[in-house]
Amino acid sequence: GAGVSQSPSNKVTEKGKDVELRCDPISGHTALYWYRQSLGQGLEFLIYFQGNSAPDKSGLPSDRFSAERTGGSVSTLTIQRTQQEDSAVYLCVSAQGGGPSYNEQFFGPGTRLTVL
Amino acid sequence: DQQVKQNSPSLSVQEGRISILNCDYTNSMFDYFLWYKKYPAEGPTFLISISSIKDKNEDGRFTVFLNKSAKHLSLHIVPSQPGDSAVYFCAASVSGGGADGLTFGKGTHLIIQP
Numbered sequence: 001g002a003g004v005s006q007s008p009s010n011k012v013t014e015k016g017k018d019v020e021l022r023c024d025p026i027s028g029h030t031a032l033y034w035y036r037q038s039l040g041q042g043l044e045f046l047i048y049f050q051g052n053s054a055p056d057k058s059g060l061p062s063d064r065f066s067a068e069r070t071g072g073s074v075s076t077l078t079i080q081r082t083q084q085e086d087s088a089v090y091l092c093v094s095a096q097g098g099g100p101s102y103n104e105q106f107f108g109p110g111t112r113l114t115v116l
Numbered sequence: 117d118q119q120v121k122q123n124s125p126s127l128s129v130q131e132g133r134i135s136i137l138n139c140d141y142t143n144s145m146f147d148y149f150l151w152y153k154k155y156p157a158e159g160p161t162f163l164i165s166i167s168s169i170k171d172k173n174e175d176g177r178f179t180v181f182l183n184k185s186a187k188h189l190s191l192h193i194v195p196s197q198p199g200d201s202a203v204y205f206c207a208a209s210v211s212g213g214g215a216d217g218l219t220f221g222k223g224t225h226l227i228i229q230p
Contacts, residue, residue, distance in 0.1 A: 004159070033217055042120065043160070043205065045217030059217060091159055107152075107159025 002026060004094045004108035012114045013082055021077045021111045023092030029106075031095040032069060034077050037110075038088040046090075049075065082115045089113075119143045120208050122221035130229050135193040137224050139206030142187065146208040150218070151180060151191045154203045163204075164191070193226075201228045 005024045013019050025032050034046040045059040049069045060066075064082075069075040079086055092108040121140045129135045137151075147168040152160035166173040166180045166189065173180050179192045193200055203225050207218040 035217070035220075040222065042118075042122075042222040043207075043218070043220035045219070048217055056217075093159075105162055107161065109157065109159050 004092055004106050006090075006092050006108040006111050008111055009109065010112045010114075012116065014116050015084060016081055018078065018080045019082055019113060021079075021090050021113070023075045023077070023094075023108060025073065025075070025092065025094035026106055027073075029094040029096055030072070031093075032075050033093040033095070033105075034067060034075070035091045035093065036088040037091065038085075043091065046077070079113075082113075084115045087113055087115045118221075119146075120206055120219050120221040122204075122206055122224045124224050125222070126225040126227065128227045128229055129196050131198060132195045135191075135196045135200065135226055135228070137191040137193075137204050137206070137226065139189050139191075139221055140187060141189075141208050143208070143210075143219070144187070145210045146219075148209045149180070149182060149189050150207045150209075151178075152205040152207060152220075154205065154223070160205055196226075196228045198228050198230060201226060 004026055007022045011019055030051045032049040035043045036046055037043050047060055047067045048056040064080045067077045089110040089112050091110045093105050095105040119142050150165040151163040153163045154160040164175050164178050164180050166182050171182050177193055182189045203223045205223045206221040209218050
């Protein structure tokens with residue numbers, strides 16, 4: 001399909017392990033965001049990529065979190081030395097641009113991360 | 117400190133009646149507001165938005181009202197239908213978003229009863 005895909009859909013890991021979450025945005029979309037939703041919380045902004053510009057990492061909760069976007073397309077979010085508080089649904093958003101075009105934002109189905 | 121608040125975790129409305137979902141914000145710099153709808157196991161989908169230069173935006177059965185002085189917005193769905201049962205997120209941004217991302221509320225679970 002032409003939507004945003006994320007993998008894996010579910011990930012269960014042990015505390016202290018590293019995990020990598022993948023997002024395949026819609027082809028041609030220049031903007032990509034990562035959000036997460038913890039239990040009982042709203043969606044929390046993590047990081048934003050716009051084209052080839054340096055990403056805005058202001059939302060990353062700690063230095064254990066990093067993300068990259070290769071070739072302006074696929075993005076991976078890496079969490080090192082996972083902690084139980086990292087358990088959440090991680091959502092990727094693909095958009096045509098970063099301006100006032102949120103009606104063109106498309107969310108992926110999310111990756112549910114559980115840290116035991 | 118939550119900048120976008122949805123104080124009702126859930127709301128139950130009878131089919132055919134009006135559903136009113138409320139959202140309050142604290143950051144006076146927010147100038148663009150959106151509502152997203154989310155079904156279980158799916159990502160949120162955009163529903164309707166409003167810029168701070170307006171006080172109302174209507175799209176079919178959905179209308180969003182913005183009261184800037186009260187820092188309050190609401191989503192009206194009329195008439196409510198069973199397929200409207202979902203979690204609704206209110207979101208806000210500064211200058212159309214971009215690098216600031218969106219600030220979301222915790223969501224309101226709307227249940228439409230037959």
